[in-house]
Every structure is written in C-alpha cells, then in structure tokens.
Amino acid sequence: xxxxxxxxxxxxxxxxxxxxxxxxxxxxxxxxxxxxxxxxxxxxxxxxxxxxxxxxxxxxxxxxxxxxxxxxxxxxxxxxxxxxxxxxxxxxxxxxxxxxxxxxxxxxxxxxxxxxxxxxxxxxxxxxxxxxxxxxxxxxxxxxxxxxxxxxxxxxxxxxxxxxxxxxxxxxxxxxxxxxxxxxxxxxxxxxxxxxxxxxxxxxxxxxxxxxxxxxxxxxxxxxxxxxxxxxxxxxxxxxxxxxxxxxxxxxxxxxxxxxxxxxxxxxxxxxxxxxxxxxxxxxxxxxxxxxxxxxxxxxxxxxxxxxxxxxxxxxxxxxxxxxxxxxxxxxxxxxxxxxxxxxxxxxxxxxxxxxxxxxxxxxxxxxxxxxxxxxx
Amino acid sequence: xxxxxxxxxxxxxxxxxxxxxxxxxxxxxxxxxxxxxxxxxxxxxxxxxxxxxxxxxxxxxxxxxxxxxxxxxxxxxxxxxxxxxxxxxxxxxxxxxxxxxxxxxxxxxxxxxxxxxxxxxxxxxxxxxxxxxxxxxxxxxxxxxxxxxxxxxxxxxxxxxxxxxxxxxxxxxxxxxxxxxxxxxxxxxxxxxxxxxxxxxxxxxxxxxxxxxxxxxxxxxxxxxxxxxxxxxxxxxxxxxxxxxxxxxxxxxxxxxxxxxxxxxxxxxxxxxxxxxxxxxxxxxxxxxxxxxxxxxxxxxxxxxxxxxxxxxxxxxxxxxxxxxxxxxxxxxxxxxxxxxxxxxxxxxxxxxxxxxxxxxxxxxxxxxxxxxxxxx
Numbered sequence: 001x002x003x004x005x006x007x008x009x010x011x012x013x014x015x016x017x018x019x020x021x022x023x024x025x026x027x028x029x030x031x032x033x034x035x036x037x038x039x040x041x042x043x044x045x046x047x048x049x050x051x052x053x054x055x056x057x058x059x060x061x062x063x064x065x066x067x068x069x070x071x072x073x074x075x076x077x078x079x080x081x082x083x084x085x086x087x088x089x090x091x092x093x094x095x096x097x098x099x100x101x102x103x104x105x106x107x108x109x110x111x112x113x114x115x116x117x118x119x120x121x122x123x124x125x126x127x128x129x130x131x132x133x134x135x136x137x138x139x140x141x142x143x144x145x146x147x148x149x150x151x152x153x154x155x156x157x158x159x160x161x162x163x164x165x166x167x168x169x170x171x172x173x174x175x176x177x178x179x180x181x182x183x184x185x186x187x188x189x190x191x192x193x194x195x196x197x198x199x200x201x202x203x204x205x206x207x208x209x210x211x212x213x214x215x216x217x218x219x220x221x222x223x224x225x226x227x228x229x230x231x232x233x234x235x236x237x238x239x240x241x242x243x244x245x246x247x248x249x250x251x252x253x254x255x256x257x258x259x260x261x262x263x264x265x266x267x268x269x270x271x272x273x274x275x276x277x278x279x280x281x282x283x284x285x286x287x288x289x290x291x292x293x294x295x296x297x298x299x300x301x302x303x304x305x306x307x308x309x310x311x312x313x314x315x316x317x318x319x320x321x322x323x324x325x326x327x328x329x330x331x332x333x334x335x336x337x338x339x340x341x342x343x344x345x346x347x348x349x350x351x352x353x354x355x356x357x358x359x360x361x362x363x364x365x366x367x368x369x370x371x372x373x374x375x376x377x
Numbered sequence: 378x379x380x381x382x383x384x385x386x387x388x389x390x391x392x393x394x395x396x397x398x399x400x401x402x403x404x405x406x407x408x409x410x411x412x413x414x415x416x417x418x419x420x421x422x423x424x425x426x427x428x429x430x431x432x433x434x435x436x437x438x439x440x441x442x443x444x445x446x447x448x449x450x451x452x453x454x455x456x457x458x459x460x461x462x463x464x465x466x467x468x469x470x471x472x473x474x475x476x477x478x479x480x481x482x483x484x485x486x487x488x489x490x491x492x493x494x495x496x497x498x499x500x501x502x503x504x505x506x507x508x509x510x511x512x513x514x515x516x517x518x519x520x521x522x523x524x525x526x527x528x529x530x531x532x533x534x535x536x537x538x539x540x541x542x543x544x545x546x547x548x549x550x551x552x553x554x555x556x557x558x559x560x561x562x563x564x565x566x567x568x569x570x571x572x573x574x575x576x577x578x579x580x581x582x583x584x585x586x587x588x589x590x591x592x593x594x595x596x597x598x599x600x601x602x603x604x605x606x607x608x609x610x611x612x613x614x615x616x617x618x619x620x621x622x623x624x625x626x627x628x629x630x631x632x633x634x635x636x637x638x639x640x641x642x643x644x645x646x647x648x649x650x651x652x653x654x655x656x657x658x659x660x661x662x663x664x665x666x667x668x669x670x671x672x673x674x675x676x677x678x679x680x681x682x683x684x685x686x687x688x689x690x691x692x693x694x695x696x697x698x699x700x701x702x703x704x705x706x707x708x709x710x711x712x713x714x715x716x717x718x719x720x721x722x723x724x725x726x727x728x729x730x731x732x733x734x735x736x737x738x739x740x741x742x743x744x745x746x747x748x749x750x751x752x753x754x
Contacts, residue, residue: 329661
C-alpha cells in the first residue's frame with residue numbers, strides 16, 4: 001500500500017507545442033494522475049461546471065473566472081459584487097441553477113459588507129447571469145443575519161436539493177458560537193430557501209414566531225462542505241470542527257447538531273468547549289475526525305472513471321492535505337482512506353466531479369491551482 | 378492528543394512487600410494506566426473471569442492457568458488435553474458456561490491432533506470441570522472437520538449467545554481457503570451448537586443434506602475475535618484478513634461473508650485474491666482495515682470505569698500493536714481511535730472486561746503478560 005510517486009513528462013518530444021506535467025499517486029484502489037490545468041488562482045474556493053464542460057471558479061480575493069474545459073482559457077467575469085476579502089472571507093462558492101439551460105441563473109456566496117455602513121459583514125448569496133463576460137441581473141436571494149464584525153466562519157456551500165430547494169451552509173462567525181443554539185439568527189445554521197429567495201412552506205420553523213423561517217438545521221460550527229446523496233436525495237453536510245471534531249452530518253429538518261454545547265473537539269490550545277459529547281435532543285454525527293483534518297469541500301463520486309470509488313464520499317482537507325475517502329455501503333461507512341496524505345504539500349479547498357466523470361480539485365494556495373484527477377492508464 | 382508516558386513506582390517506600398510498575402498513556406478521552414499483574418506467560422491467548430474475580434488464562438503452548446484477581450497467585454491446571462502447539466496452534470480460548478455457578482463447566486478451544494493418527498489437526502472444543510487444580514470430566518463438544526495438515530488459521534473464540542448457544546469461530550486453515558465457500562466442511566465457518574454439542578433445531582442448514590448442521594455463517598478467513606453486542610444480543614465477529622482486509626462482521630444465519638471470493642485485502646507480497654470487493658449474494662463487512670492491523674480478541678466495553686468508552690468495541694491488534702476503539706452510536710461506527718499505537722512495543726492477543734469494570738489484556742510474547750488497564754486517578 002505504499003505510495004509511489006512518478007513524474008511524467010508528456011508530449012515533450014513529439015513535436016507537440018504544449019506540455020503538461022502529470023504526477024501519479026498510488027492509492028488503495030486506483031493509481032491517480034494529477035494534471036494541473038490552471039495555475040495562478042488566488043486561493044480558489046468553489047467551482048461548478050457549465051453544460052459545455054467549461055467551469056466557473058471563484059478566487060477568494062473576489063474574482064469569478066470562466067475557465068475552459070482543458071484549463072487553457074480563462075476569462076475574468078466583470079461586475080460581480082464587492083466582497084470583504086479578509087482572512088476567511090471573500091468570494092466563496094459558486095453553483096448553477098438546476099434549470100440553468102433555460103434560465104441562465106448562477107449563484108455565488110460571499111462575505112458581504114454591511115450595506116448600511118460600518119464594519120460588520122456576513123455571508124450573502126446573490127444570483128445573476130453571465131453575458132459576454134459580464135455579471136448581470138444580480139439579485140441577493142439570502143443575507144445571513146445579523147451582520148457581525150468577524151472575518152471567520154462563513155460556511156457558504158451552495159447545494160440544490162432534488163426538489164429544487166437551495167441549501168446554504170453557514171458558519172458561527174467564530175466569536176458568536178453560542179448563537180448556533182438560538183433560532184433568532186443565522187449563525188451556525190443551514191438554511192433552505194427557494195432559488196428566488198422565498199421560503200419553502202414546509203421549512204421546519206415557519207410556524208415559530210421566534211425562529212427565522214429560513215432555518216433548516218442548527219448547532220453547526222462552520223459547514224464548508226455539502227452535497228446531495230445520489231441515492232437518497234438527502235443533504236450531507238461536513239463541518240470544520242475546532243481542534244478535533246470535524247463532523248459529517250446528515251441534517252434533518254429542525255434538528256440540533258449540538259455545537260457548541262456538545263462536540264468531540266476542544267478549543268485551539270486545549271481548552272474544553274461545552275459539556276461533553278452527548279446531550280438529549282442533540283444529534284450525534286454520522287462520523288467525526290479526531291484530530292481534525294480541517295475539512296472543506298466534498299462530493300459524492302458517481303462517475304465511471306474511478307470505478308472503485310463509486311458511491312463514496314470524498315472530503316477535502318486543508319491542514320490535513322489530503323482527500324478523505326469514506327467508503328460507503330448501504331448508508332454505512334465501512335472504511336476511511338486518506339488519499340494523498342503525506343504525498344502532497346498543499347491544502348485542498350474543493351473537489352467536484354466533472355460531467356466527464358473525472359475529478360477536479362482546487363488547491364488553497366496564493367498560487368492556487370485547478371487540478372484534474374484521472375486514473376492512470 | 379499527544380501521548381504522555383510516565384512510569385510510576387507504587388508502594389515501594391511504605392513498608393509494603395510487593396511493588397507494581399504502572400505506565401500511563403494518554404488517549405482521546407481517558408488517561409490509561411497499565412499495570413502488569415502476571416509475567417512469564419508463554420503467548421497467552423484467551424482468558425475468562427470466574428465468579429470470584431479470579432481468571433482462567435491459556436498459554437498457547439498448552440497450559441491452562443488459574444490466576445488470582447490481583448495476579449499474584451498462579452496455578453497450572455493439570456490434565457488438560459494435549460494440543461498441537463506449533464506456529465498458530467495450541468491451547469487457545471477459554472470460557473465458562475453461562476450457568477457455571479450451577480454446573481461448573483469450562484470450555485477450551487485448541488488445535489487437536491488427529492485422533493486416528495497421522496499429521497492432520499483441527500480446532501476442537503472440549504468442556505470439563507476444574508477440581509482442586511485438575512481438569513476432570515472432559516468431553517469434546519465440537520471437532521472441526523476435516524482434520525488437515527496446517528499450523529495456521531484456527532479461529533477459536535468461544536462466545537455464548539443470550540439464549541445459551543455456543544458460537545465457535547473458525548479459520549480456513551490457510552491453504553484450504555476455498556473451503557470457506559462450500560458447506561461440506563468447517564473451514565472458514567462460524568458454527569453454533571448447544572453447549573453439550575447438540576445442534577440447535579433452527580440452525581440455518583439443518584435441512585440441507587449437503588451442508589454440515591453446525592454451520593451458522595461462512596466465507597470467513599480467520600475469526601479470532603467475537604463478542605455479543607450488549608444491547609442487540611447479536612454476534613459480532615472480527616476476522617484477521619490477509620495483507621489488508623481485516624473485517625468486522627455481524628454474522629447472520631446462513632449468510633456468506635465472501636472470503637476468498639471477495640476481499641478488501643491482497644495476498645502477502647501483493648498478489649490478487651478472488652474477484653474483487655463485491656459480489657451479489659455475499660455480504661459487505663460492517664468495517665474493514667486497510668492496511669491490516671492484524672486483529673485478534675475483542676470486547677464490547679460496558680463497565681463504569683472508562684465512562685467515555687461505554688458501548689464501544691475494543692479490538693486488539695497483533696502486528697498493529699494497539700487496541701482499535703470503534704466508537705459506536707446506535708449501531709453505527711462514528712469514529713476509530715488507535716489506542717496505544719506507537720506507544721507500546723508488544724502485540725495484544727486478547728482483551729476482556731473484568732467483573733470490576735476494568736479492562737484486562739494479554740500481550741502476545743514469549744514472556745507474555747496479563748495487564749490491567751485502569752483510568753488514571
């Protein structure tokens with residue numbers, strides 16, 4: 001099971017005009033080739049594929065890029081909203097409408113400055129259209145309340161349910177973690193709205209006058225990863241824990257996932273948080289990491305290229321510099337593999353499956369990269 | 378989460394006549410003190426507690442020991458059956474009857490020589506009574522068929538179901554692994570009998586003329602760990618895989634657990650085994666290890682001393698030199714902790730919970746030890 005790493009220089013000697021460097025990594029079930037498609041991305045955060053195979057990729061500093069399928073062409077989309085590009089804040093996730101071919105809507109999440117002035121900020125979601133390299137028709141469909149002066153824990157993954165709801169995963173804003181347990185704010189919540197910003201009638205707290213109607217689930221810390229399970233249609237949400245205690249949850253309507261009252265982690269530096277690991281009325285995670293790997297974006301793999309990974313959940317890690325593969329069978333996790341651990345020297349912010357069945361990842365670096373993963377021939 | 382290790386010398390300066398050396402190990406949720414109770418055990422394999430808190434402990438070389446609760450007194454039981462003490466074979470597990478207080482029956486598993494002469498051997502289970510240090514009234518209640526010339530893969534854990542059945546976990550005898558897929562033999566099986574050797578009427582294959590009536594489940598490799606889940610009453614069986622592919626299974630009546638047709642492991646040295654990891658009609662494991670930790674004895678912890686481990690499955694490892702703690706919640710595994718990994722330098726063959734709620738382990742060494750685990754004060 002030792003990892004071999006080879007560097008292959010392709011297309012260098014046959015008169016071809018381009019060259020690509022690919023590296024190979026052995027894993028338990030596939031030898032994986034990594035090919036860098038695009039470099040010089042400043043802390044890329046989120047990506048999504050357009051119907052023609054090209055991609056939209058965000059840079060945290062505020063740029064939305066349109067990148068061709070092979071990575072060779074890159075266009076900066078002008079006119080996107082201004083963002084608070086400090087620390088963890090900036091332009092974050094991007095996704096397209098389930099009916100994109102008909103309506104052209106693109107959704108972006110970002111740390112929005114206080115519209116009324118002052119220093120506060122919070123996660124907002126805007127939808128707009130892209131017309132000849134320009135962001136048009138922008139309308140904010142969600143604003144996390146309240147605005148707060150912090151540059152941390154924005155959450156921000158955007159996921160559509162099979163019924164067309166938009167799930168937005170949020171963070172606790174770090175120093176407001178207690179807010180995750182009260183329903184009069186959006187800190188530490190996952191919210192569910194319709195794509196135009198309206199509230200689904202069956203949201204769990206619509207009849208509770210003291211709770212915000214957008215809330216789907218609560219007691220979260222900083223949910224940076226989310227995807228819909230390909231078989232069950234359920235939302236799976238992966239949250240970045242404190243020191244220890246990254247969690248996979250399958251959030252159900254109205255349920256409390258415990259943060260910061262219960263956690264498997266501890267404060268940075270070693271202090272205790274909350275009352276322990278269990279409390280009546282608070283949910284246990286599906287899985288947790290201790291020590292933390294610092295989870296970020298995730299995807300369920302359903303393609304035909306990595307046949308041995310079908311149905312598995314791939315979880316990117318920042319500090320952990322790996323992709324955790326959770327081998328799932330009938331809704332149970334039967335094994336964890338730490339892909340690339342110890343063999344790469346960069347943080348990974350996101351992973352997506354392309355329409356071609358290959359995997360694409362974003363390295364979280366000053367000179368960040370869009371990298372294609374393919375099984376070695 | 379770093380492990381601290383301290384050496385404490387207890388009771389050395391207060392005029393006491395005995396001394397014990399304890400070492401402390403940090404783990405995620407408890408600081409654990411290890412105290413050696415008994416040394417000079419030759420590859421101890423199995424143990425069980427008597428109602429008075431004393432223990433029966435086997436040595437693979439063939440000796441059954443009666444050891445006092447504090448480890449200070451040790452009596453060799455005379456008259457136990459002769460065993461084939463070669464390689465993995467010898468005197469293996471020991472357990473007492475659920476009605477031991479009334480009937481005094483003790484059960485031992487061992488590699489039995491061919492009673493008709495020749496070189497073959499197989500796992501047998503004998504019950505007997507212990508009278509003033511002597512093994513009496515011995516009767517064989519199970520013999521694995523056929524006898525075979527191999528010194529490997531004897532399985533051999535002895536577990537009683539809540540209804541009083543005796544489960545005996547078996548091995549595939551290594552070079553007869555294909556036998557695990559056919560029902561006319563006991564290789565690679567788990568069997569279920571009544572303690573007197575008779576066959577339960579509802580065993581899954583009693584109406585199949587071509588299958589042996591004792592068989593409960595099949596397609597196993599070398600099941601060296603087993604326990605009954607404290608809440609569900611189900612048998613959990615942990616098998617030692619090839620290179621990669623140790624498995625936890627929850628064997629159900631008549632089901633096929635796949636070995637050697639499907640496995641997550643590979644042959645020692647790297648060769649492929651079987652057809653892959655999945656096949657219709659064959660069960661997936663509850664959990665698997667890759668690379669292998671080389672699993673041996675297991676126990677569910679239900680005591681009041683390690684409060685943070687209640688309900689968890691503890692799995693000893695030989696090559697892995699650790700105890701894997703599977704953190705279980707409502708039948709799901711939500712985390713694995715590798716207790717003592719990298720901090721001890723011995724293989725662990727078995728773990729049992731004492732009637733006092735402490736844990737007891739056997740180190741698999743020429744100079745093997747019985748070690749008590751307690752939470753540090």
